[in-house]
Amino acid sequence: MNELLILAYILLIFVSIAFWEAYIEGKNGWASKSVGWKMKKDLFFIKGITAYHFWSWIVMIPMFLALPLVIYGWDLKLFGILLTGYFWGAILEDFLWFVINPEFPFKDFNPTKAYWHKWFKIGKVEFPQGYLFYFIFGLIIWMLLVK
DSSP states (O other): OOHHHHHHHHHHHHHHHHHHHHHHHTTSGGGTTOSSOEEOSOBTTBSOEEHHHIIIIIIIHHHHHTHHHHHHOOOHHHHHHHHHHHHHHHHHHHHHHHHHOTTSOGGGOSTTTSTTBOEEEETTEEEEHHHHHHHHHHHHHIIIIIO
């Protein structure tokens, strides 16, 4: 099993999701103008969740990523690669949303404009809290289950 090739493939999937989501949401980050329910209560590292994000990130994307396990059966190492790919892919997808979105310029990647994230500050550098925690989760999973 080529772990790095599988991980790279998963990350490429998340690059495509960044384009899909940027063009769906446009200037209305966090699907603020989408139809469906919106939970305003803070959830993990985000300020609430929308029906769109629930069905995309909690249901659909994990189901797609789990397909190799359904086809080939349970494999702990493969599960670790898929889970790491999910966490690191979520960071990549979110960051690229700001880079490629034609309606939400990268200069708005900040706590004031991207209000749907909880932000973390180290010195003068600010970034969404989820980036740090998702990277750490992915790294721990990789170290425990893959390597």
